Amino acid sequence: MQTQLAPEYQNTPDGMAAEAILRKCVHCGFCTATCPTYQLLGDELDGPRGRIYLMKQVLEGQPPTRKTQLHLDRCTTCRNCESTCPSGVDYGHLLDIGRKLVDAKVPRPASERAVRWALKEGIPSPLFGPAMALGQLLRPLVPASLKSKVPPKQNAGAWPTRTHARKVLMLAGCAQPSMGPNINTSTARVLDAVGIQTVVAAKAGCCGAVKFHLNDQDGGKAEMRANVDAWWPHVQSGVEAIVMNASGCGSTVKDYGHILQDDSAYADKARRISELTKDLSELLPMIADALHAAAPGLRERIAKTAPRLAFHPPCSLQHAQKLKGGVEQHLGAMGFDIRTANTESHLCCGSAGTFSVLQPKLAYELRDRKLGHLDELNSDVIVSANIGCITHLQSGTQTPVKHWVEVLDAALAGA
Numbered sequence: 050m051q052t053q054l055a056p057e058y059q060n061t062p063d064g065m066a067a068e069a070i071l072r073k074c075v076h077c078g079f080c081t082a083t084c085p086t087y088q089l090l091g092d093e094l095d096g097p098r099g100r101i102y103l104m105k106q107v108l109e110g111q112p113p114t115r116k117t118q119l120h121l122d123r124c125t126t127c128r129n130c131e132s133t134c135p136s137g138v139d140y141g142h143l144l145d146i147g148r149k150l151v152d153a154k155v156p157r158p159a160s161e162r163a164v165r166w167a168l169k170e171g172i173p174s175p176l177f178g179p180a181m182a183l184g185q186l187l188r189p190l191v192p193a194s195l196k197s198k199v200p201p202k203q204n205a206g207a208w209p210t211r212t213h214a215r216k217v218l219m220l221a222g223c224a225q226p227s228m229g230p231n232i233n234t235s236t237a238r239v240l241d242a243v244g245i246q247t248v249v250a251a252k253a254g255c256c257g258a259v260k261f262h263l264n265d266q267d268g269g270k271a272e273m274r275a276n277v278d279a280w281w282p283h284v285q286s287g288v289e290a291i292v293m294n295a296s297g298c299g300s301t302v303k304d305y306g307h308i309l310q311d312d313s314a315y316a317d318k319a320r321r322i323s324e325l326t327k328d329l330s331e332l333l334p335m336i337a338d339a340l341h342a343a344a345p346g347l348r349e350r351i352a353k354t355a356p357r358l359a360f361h362p363p364c365s366l367q368h369a370q371k372l373k374g375g376v377e378q379h380l381g382a383m384g385f386d387i388r389t390a391n392t393e394s395h396l397c398c399g400s401a402g403t404f405s406v407l408q409p410k411l412a413y414e415l416r417d418r419k420l421g422h423l424d425e426l427n428s429d430v431i432v433s434a435n436i437g438c439i440t441h442l443q444s445g446t447q448t449p450v451k452h453w454v455e456v457l458d459a460a461l462a463g464a
Contacts, residue, residue, distance in 0.1 A: 126402070203231050242461055254279075300370050333375060350463075363434050365435055391425065413445070416441055
């Protein structure tokens with residue numbers, strides 16, 4: 050796609066990066082077919098091709114409007130379009146640039162600014178945990194719309210106490226310790242069972258995604274640098290990997306090398322952090338081999354006793370990280386009856402970070418569409434790999450929704 054940058058964007062990092070991405074787009078429209086918001090709204094401007102056209106106009110000097118801003122806001126950032134695109138258009142990074150440029154020229158209403166500020170400052174805050182605990186205490190009294198964002202209090206179980214020569218870092222996350230603490234302890238127990246110690250760096254906090262994608266890119270980068278600093282001594286001491294059990298965080302941390310590439314003080318370290326980062330599912334082949342070697346009859350016991358699973362692959366896993374099929378393949382090999390939906394397993398569930406708060410109508414339509422397909426599998430448990438998806442899906446169904454590692458942990462405890 051030919052692009053003539055406006056003078057204000059020529060020779061700027063954002064302008065040059067955006068132009069390189071735009072030149073790959075051939076405007077074929079394949080992406081439109083797999084865009085969740087286009088599926089719901091049927092508006093070309095609410096699909097990737099239309100949004101790319103809007104961003105191109107801005108970069109060429111056309112003033113953006115509130116309508117431009119709205120169409121960009123309504124993108125879930127699922128990056129399904131990237132999986133579909135035959136030309137390799139880096140839509141996710143282009144959208145980050147486009148939103149930044151549009152927000153710099155289009156003021157938001159005060160109410161909108163307040164909500165976005167509360168999300169970007171509240172979720173990564175140390176006060177998020179106490180606030181969630183209070184919400185869980187008062188959960189029976191709160192309105193249904195708020196109740197869906199406050200999962201019942203969860204028993205996390207015990208953290209393993211053994212030490213091992215093999216060690217991995219794990220990001221605890223900002224929302225997960227209070228919304229789904231059992232995910233972290235289950236991860237530590239499963240890795241402990243195969244001789245790996247899970248280490249949480251005390252000063253590592255939010256991965257930076259919340260602020261970065263709400264267009265506080267400087268704030269998000271500050272959180273990323275803080276995590277690099279917190280992890281670096283452990284990297285120097287030889288940890289095998291930085292393990293992510295929230296695929297949304299994982300997709301962001303794997304992007305540190307790109308986001309901080311122009312920061313001379315952090316570029317090399319950030320690139321190394323991204324190289325070391327692995328989604329927990331990437332360790333599944335090793336975990337499966339180690340468990341079967343230690344307990345030869347494990348597969349048969351799991352096959353007899355484990356619940357039937359329906360797997361929802363998060364967009365941040367299958368599209369952003371390009372990890373598709375691994376959870377199903379390796380849990381299936383371990384004896385679990387696990388299936389993905391026969392229809393639209395590639396589509397977003399509507400959680401999409403803060404999207405479910407900022408665009409609730411679209412988010413709940415996508416959730417119910419997703420659950421309709423998952424319900425057809427008649428599973429005992431729905432499993433996923435991201436706390437946002439888990440919480441969002443659970444708000445619309447009575448079927449338990451868990452992280453797959455929680456189910457594996459329970460199976461090992463039962464065996």
